[in-house]
Amino acid sequence: MSNDQDRELVARSLRGDGRAFRDLVGKHHATAYAVVRAILGPQRFDDVDDVMQLTYLKAYQGLGSFRGESKFSTWLYQIARREALDVVSKKRVDTTSIDDVEIPARADATPDAATHERGERERIERAMAELDESYRTAIELRYMAEKSYEEIAELMRLPVGTVKTYVHRGKLELKKILSRPAWRERKDAVS
């Protein structure tokens, strides 16, 4: 059903319906955002917006070449991944410290809760930066984009079992990283 809807939205977008294009990419926005965040990592957080804009621009300009042989989500995922990897390869020498990354708290959090939550999220964000890119991508797609293992496997072109392993090992790694003495001190400072 979702695929049929995508095909219909692609056809309408190709006829110049801007609203249809917005609805089309809107359906897969979380997926594109998750993969861009995963590839850029927290060190290149400032580039996320630029890469997202480029992703949608390229998708918009190249929609005429989308043949429907793969799902639209896979096609968009590939564009987002390519654009993010392009930034990573161009900015390999960028040494923005992970400690300089500021993560905003959710708008609905109380001041105390906001401080605590921001601290916890920063800890996770920094720990995520140490994960292998494949683990990070699988985890971001699973949690940020709320994808099923089967959907992630299709996007990443991997067997479902491998994706499950990536997510599982990623979490074990996160626990290991967060259990290091230096990370524990950070937690104490936050709470």
Place this chain on the structure above:
Amino acid sequence: MNRFDPMDCERIEAKLPLFVARELSADEAASVSTHLDACPQCRDALASFVSIEQALVARRDEVPAIDAFLPDMSAAGFRARRGILIRSFRALMSVPGVAIVLVMWGALLFGRYSDRLTGEATQKTMLERLTAVAKHGLDAMVAAAGGDAWTLTAVYGALAIGVIVSAGALTVRFVRS
């Protein structure tokens, strides 16, 4: 003092992310629960995994609204796929398209005026006319080539390759337009 075998705890800890995400079977979850009830060390590990799970689940709220990322569609140079008539016309107006049309037109003219060329009586069908023209043309070319069959083969080969390449280029142009 922990009364469990460290190997047991290691095995249980490896299952905790799945336990927290409710991805274990009922039997496995029950076995992990039993262990957790009696093992404070694994309960500490469980607390860490719960905290990680909560932080990961909270990440879904970090996806910003899409509107800030969308291009200005009027300025983005949208390349919509054109209708089949326009695509066909554009393909025909290309160099390979014009070449193929000229070749076909020439073949028809040859067929129409084949009597004059061959000096033979009028044939009944277009195929017979074209066959006669081809035969006449072949004879003429053999004569022009001084009876050299290799030169003749090269000329016909080049013509055939030209037609095939033109047809391929025309197809590509049509598909891409």
